[in-house]
Structure formats: C-alpha cells, structure tokens
Amino acid sequence: MADPEEVLARLVGDALGAAFGPDYARADPLIRPSQFADFQANVALSLGKRLHRAPRDVAAELAGHLTAAEVLGNVEVSGPGFVNLTLRDDWIAAQATGQLGDPRLGLPVADPPQTIVVDYSAPNVAREMHVGHLRTTVVGDSVVRVLELLGHAVIRANHLGDWGTQFGILLEHLIDVGEDAAYAQLAAGEINAFYQAANAKFKTDPSFAERSRRRVVALQAGDAETLRLWNTLVGDTRQYYNAVYARLGVTLTDADLAPESFYNPMLADVCDELQAAGVAVISDGALCAFPPGFTSRDGAPLPLILRKSDGGYGYDTTDMAAIRYRIRDLHASRLIYVVGSEQAQHFEMVFAVARQAGWLTEGISAEHAAIGLVSGADRKRFRSRTGGSIKLIDLIDEAVGRAEEVIKDRYDDPELRGRIAEAVGIGALKYADLSVARDSAYVLDFDRMLALTGNTGPYLQYATARIRSIFHRADQDPDQAAGPIVVTEDAERALALRLLGFSRAVRGAAASAEPHGLAAFLFDVASTFTTFYEQCPVLQAPEPSIRQSRLALSALTLRVLVAGLGLLGIPVPDRM
Ligand code: ARG
Numbered sequence: 001m002a003d004p005e006e007v008l009a010r011l012v013g014d015a016l017g018a019a020f021g022p023d024y025a026r027a028d029p030l031i032r033p034s035q036f037a038d039f040q041a042n043v044a045l046s047l048g049k050r051l052h053r054a055p056r057d058v059a060a061e062l063a064g065h066l067t068a069a070e071v072l073g074n075v076e077v078s079g080p081g082f083v084n085l086t087l088r089d090d091w092i093a094a095q096a097t098g099q100l101g102d103p104r105l106g107l108p109v110a111d112p113p114q115t116i117v118v119d120y121s122a123p124n125v126a127r128e129m130h131v132g133h134l135r136t137t138v139v140g141d142s143v144v145r146v147l148e149l150l151g152h153a154v155i156r157a158n159h160l161g162d163w164g165t166q167f168g169i170l171l172e173h174l175i176d177v178g179e180d181a182a183y184a185q186l187a188a189g190e191i192n193a194f195y196q197a198a199n200a201k202f203k204t205d206p207s208f209a210e211r212s213r214r215r216v217v218a219l220q221a222g223d224a225e226t227l228r229l230w231n232t233l234v235g236d237t238r239q240y241y242n243a244v245y246a247r248l249g250v251t252l253t254d255a256d257l258a259p260e261s262f263y264n265p266m267l268a269d270v271c272d273e274l275q276a277a278g279v280a281v282i283s284d285g286a287l288c289a290f291p292p293g294f295t296s297r298d299g300a301p302l303p304l305i306l307r308k309s310d311g312g313y314g315y316d317t318t319d320m321a322a323i324r325y326r327i328r329d330l331h332a333s334r335l336i337y338v339v340g341s342e343q344a345q346h347f348e349m350v351f352a353v354a355r356q357a358g359w360l361t362e363g364i365s366a367e368h369a370a371i372g373l374v375s376g377a378d379r380k381r382f383r384s385r386t387g388g389s390i391k392l393i394d395l396i397d398e399a400v401g402r403a404e405e406v407i408k409d410r411y412d413d414p415e416l417r418g419r420i421a422e423a424v425g426i427g428a429l430k431y432a433d434l435s436v437a438r439d440s441a442y443v444l445d446f447d448r449m450l451a452l453t454g455n456t457g458p459y460l461q462y463a464t465a466r467i468r469s470i471f472h473r474a475d476q477d478p479d480q481a482a483g484p485i486v487v488t489e490d491a492e493r494a495l496a497l498r499l500l501g502f503s504r505a506v507r508g509a510a511a512s513a514e515p516h517g518l519a520a521f522l523f524d525v526a527s528t529f530t531t532f533y534e535q536c537p538v539l540q541a542p543e544p545s546i547r548q549s550r551l552a553l554s555a556l557t558l559r560v561l562v563a564g565l566g567l568l569g570i571p572v573p574d575r576m
Contacts (some may be wrong), residue, residue, distance in 0.1 A: 001100035001106045005031050005039065005501050007071060008085055012041045015065035020051065036074065037084035038497060044081040055081030087497070089487040096496040097483035100556045105171050105563055106503040109151040117155045117326045117514075118144050120338035121245075122250055124161030125237045125259075128168050128191045129244060129392040131374040131444065132340050132491065136460055138433040139371060140338035141250045142515040145567045150510050155330055158252055159243075159322065160259035162234050164314065168216030171229050172208060173198035179232070184235050189391055220312075234259075244392055248426060249571055263321035267313045270321045271306050279356045283457045285309030287322075291352035294345070319346070323354045327364060334365050341370035341439050369513040370439040400425030402446050406458070407576070423571040424450070424458050431457030435519040436566050455523045457570055460561060463526035466533075466576035467558040474551065481555030486545070491532040495553060498528045502560050506567065515568055522564040529557045 005205060008031050017025030027043055034040035048055030059081040066075045066083070074086035101105045120140020123129040129137075140156075147154045173194070174182045185194050201208045218226040236291055238254070245252050271287055273281035280289045288303035296302050304316040326332045337347055347368040354360035403425030404417065411417040432449040435456075436442050452458050471478045487493045498521075505521035507513075543549035565572050 001095040001102060001500065003106065004087060004095070004497065004500050005504060008039055008041070010261070011066060011068045011071065012043065012062070012083070012085075015062055015067075016043065016047075016357065019061050019065045020047070020057055021235060031085075034082070034084055036078060037074070037086045039085045040078075042081075043087060044083060048081060057315050059083050079204075081237040087514050089493055093485050093487040095500055096485040096487075096553065096556060099482070099499060099502075100483050100485065100552055100559075105560060106500070107149065107506055108503065113150075113151045113153055113157065113333050114333045115146055115153045115330065115334065116334040117330060117332045118147070118336045118338065119157045119322075120144070120336075121241075121250070122156065122161065124242055125167075125234050126186070126191060126264075127161070127195050128387040131392070131395065132246075132371065134392055134395070134429075135374055135433045136338045136340070136371045137245070137252070137436045137516060138233050139249070139369070139428045140336075141252070142434060142518075142568050143336065143338065143509070143513045145569060146253065146506055146509045146515065146518070149567060150205045150506070152510075155326075155332065156252060156256035157258045157322075157326070158256045159541065160234075160238075160257055163260040163264065164212075165216050165312065165320070167219055167233075168214075169213035169280070170195070170204045170233065171226060172212045172215045172221065173549075174203060174229060174233060176201075176208075179229075183232070183236055186233075186240070188387070189393060191237065191240070192391070197309070204260075213506065216221050216312075247396060248430065249569055251569075253444045257517045260315075260318045263318045263325065264313075266321040267317050270324060271313075272316065273324075273453050274306060274320070274353070277357055279353060280306050280336070289349075289353045289356070291349050291356060294349055294352070302303065302345075302349070304353055316346070316350070319350045320353060323350060323366070324357075324359050327339070327359050330476075333363060334367070336367050338369045338371060338438075338513070344368060344370055364478055367513060372437075372439045372441045374433075374442060374444050376444060396426065396429065399401065399429040399446065399450070402450055403428060403458075406450050406452070410576075420573050420576060421549055423573040424461060424576070427457035427461055427565075427570045429457075429571075431519065431570055432458070434570075435523070437516050438514055455519070458576075459566060460522055460526050460570070461572060462576050463529060464558055464561050464565070464572050467529070467561075468574060470538055470554055471551070476551065478555040478558050482548075483552045485552045485556070486549045488546070489536050491528075491535040492550070492553060494540060495525075495528045495532045495557065498525050499556055499560050504563070505564070509567070518564060518567060522561060522568075525557060525560060525564075529554075 009029050012029035013025050016027055016029065027047065028489045030042035031039050034437050043061035044055045046060045051058060056077060059077040063075045063077050063083050066072060071088060071091050072085060073088040076084040078084050100332060118140055121133060121137040124131045144154050144156055202212055219230055271280065274289060277286060278285050283303065286305055287307035288305055290301040290303050294302040306312060306317050306320065307313060323335065326335055331514060351360060351366045360366055400422050404421035405422060407424060408417065411420065419485060428449040449456055450458060452462060468478065487496055501521060505518045510517040536549040536550055538547065562572055
C-alpha cells in the first residue's frame, strides 16, 4: 500500500514537469488535506510568481496534465489557484486491502538505518522523580519505540544524576542517620525528606558542611568506603526508579544507564582537548568555553564551565563528555535530548561548543526535544499538598484509583477490575503527556485525562475494546479477517482513507521526536471509526461481501490503533 500524500506528490510532480519543464518536476507540490476534496496541491500559488502568470492559469494547466485514471477520481481548480484532488474510491479500497495484508501496516523500514542516541528520563539519585521526569520518560520512551520500529539502531541513554558536590552532603547525611535507617527511609520512598534534611543540615551546620566537602573529595579520589556508601545509595534509588519504570511500562533497563559518573574518567581529557583546540580558556581560574552569540542580560559572554577553579567538574563538563562519546564512540548520527525546556540554553551552548570542537559535524544532528512544564490546577508547578514536589508513585496510584472509580460499575470481578483500572489509569496519565505538544505547558487534570470521550487514553483504549467485542459477537478472530475491503458508503471511505495515513503519522513522530501528531492521528481514526460504526451496520450488513469488508475494515482499524498505542507506550486492555 502507499501513502496517499506521497502518491499525489509524485503525480503532481510529474504533471509539473510535463506542463512546465523538467526543472519544475522537483518543486514541492505542497499537498495538504483539503476541506473540499481529499487533498489539494497549493504549488500553483508560488509557481505563479516564478512564472509571472496568474496562479489560477498555472493551476488549470497543471490540472490538465494530471492524468492518473487509476488514482484520481476528480481534479478541480478552486479559489486563487488550488488544485483539489479527490482519490478514487476503488483506489482507496485497494490500498486499504493491501495495508490489511501487510504486517507492517504500510510502515517503511529506514534505509539506511541511523544510529540514534535518545537521552531521556534522567532522574537524579536520592531525589524524587517529579512530573517533569515523568513527561520526559513517557515522551522519550515513545520516541524510542517509533524510531526502533522504523528500523533505526536506537541507544537509550538514561543520564542519571549520580555525581557532583551534592553527593558529599547526601553521603555525610547517610552516615549520620545510620545506613539501615537511611535505606529504610529511601526504600519507603521518602526520598525528598532525606534530601531536604541533608540540605537543611548543610545550610545550618558548618561542621557538617565541612565534612560534606571532604566527603566529595574522598568520593572523587575513589576512597573505598565512600564509594561503597555511594554505590548502595545509587543502587537503592535505582531500584525505586526501576519499579516506577516497570509500573509505567517504560522500556528503560539498567543496561540503558549512562549516568553522570560514567563520564567521569573522560572529563580531564575532554577539558584538555577543548583547551588545546582553543575552544576553552582559563577565566578567573576556571576553564570555560564561551560559544559565540551567548550573552547574559548585561551583555557579558556566557560560559560553559568545564572545570571550576577548585578543580571540580560539573553538569556542563559531563554533557560535553557525553556528546563527544556519543558521536565518537557510539558513532551516532542523531542525538535527541528529551529534557525540560528550561535547559534549552544549556543544550544550545553544548551543541555550539561541540561544533567548535569539530565533534558535531555536518551530517550529525543534535536536537533538544524540549519538554514543557506540567502544572497543577492553580497553574503553578505541580506540587503535593505539603508543598514538596509530588511523589511520582503517588501520582500513579491516584490515576489508577480514580480510574477504578470511573469503571467500577462495569466489573464485578475485583481482580479484573483492578487490572483494567491499572491499564486505564496509567494509559490516561501517559496519554495526557503524549497528546499535547511536548514543549507545551499544561495543567494536570485527572478528570479530563480519565474522560471516556474526547482525546484521552481511555477513549482510545475503549475504541479497541469495542472493535474486539464486534469480533467476539461475530465469533471471529480479528487477526484472521481478510479483505477485500470495498468502499461504498462515505463513512467507509473516510475510515479507509484515514487508516492509510498511519505511516505518515509515524514517520512524522520520528522526524520531529514528537509523538503528539501520532496521538492526534489515532484519535482521528477512533473518531472516524465511531462514525463508521454508527452509520454502517457491520454484523447486520446488507450483504455477506459487505459484512466481510466491514469486518476487515474494523480489523484494520484495530490493528492500526493497537500498533499506534503500542508506539505511544499506552497499555491496551483487551476489554473495557
Ligand atoms: N538529571 C537532569 C535533571 O533532572 C537531566 C539530565 C538530562 N540529560 C543531559 N544529558 N543533561 O534535570
């Protein structure tokens, strides 16, 4: 099967060549969805200027050369110079039949595949994951699934914050509290309390502050006992994150950890290389890079601090080491950083310095896939009742608990009810992150995300369950459904045409590292299916061939929805 927009682009390109000469065959035909037809080509508007001719004339001449009898049903010039394109019903039906028979549902395999590093999740050891971390985790995991399905070699990089001066404070506090008590507190998820107590002591107790500083030095010097404590602390919180990942159905494992400490052995060399290349200079005793074009509010050049005057390394250094490692050692040609939008400038500077250093070259793309802020109903940063950032696991529990409220009347069996509530609650929570532009700020609203209508996780899950129930009643297996799909009614046509957009939606998500267009596509498919189901009887279809076609169309819808929800990482319960 073929992507309609691509087929049309090719046809219009050919017609452009035939009408205006081969130079014009390569002009972007600007195929867009149309209100008055299936699609429209807008190229005549810009071409009119180039040819010094009225766009409507250009459109008419172009339309005259569009001869693809088997694809196009109707071609019409409209408005100031749009060419409206209507596909033939039997072409759409044939493509949909082909899609049903294709295990990849029309998805291409990337050729050549790229090596792509996706940096996401990246919580901090001994600090609670917050809703912002939830969002990068959910979005990043979807981006990874999309890229992998397209055949790319994806390297997940969980840039866990496990290093830095705060570990002196945390470890010294750990010793004060006593290991057993500290681990019990962390295992109970009281991570913020632990972190806050440690920091409060650092601020008020000078001798503690001094001990903390010595502890950092010991950690960096590789002191065995300090390393042992650090390792347990890291291991402990890692367990907590892993539990959250498992509960959320996130694909990250320990094998994907590339924590800050991993880059430790590379930091001195990275500094040396940047200094030797003249990209980094000593400024006030610190080694800094000043990428051109970055200035503070008062116009002073802004540094990336590579080595502090006391010899210590920080977040900036680690990111420089990470980008060099990803390019030089992992041979990645695309780097995606799914990280909060507040770090935009940091990444611009990291990319700029990596370019100056000659690491980030022409054929390699580095992208900050920015994540926006999630706020509470008061539009402030999302916080718990006590004012701290909310525990992620509590948030998940709340979503699942509320989901159970929503569905409780449908199931008597508590085991089944619990299982479906888990899928619905987690699906709703994740879908809320995926159905909006990833860099948009949004208000976390449980009632809205759990609604059974509208662009929500539960609505899409419900759409799949409803299709399964049709097959259940027909006593058929949707996986065995076979074409041919025929198109007679408008609602059938609309559904079949939508389904053909799957590949475009998935490729779009891959290109932009942005899943929300895919979510919008699935919502559109589910809504179009609802209309189809209202207008076209499936099991009571007037003729056996129509019944078979409608079952096939329903099965194709189910497969596209299940595949799409899988790419978003949304669990799909088989009934609801
Ligand atoms: N741990 C950081 C945070 O919580 C995010 C790290 C993002 N990745 C990176 N390569 N800097 O803000």
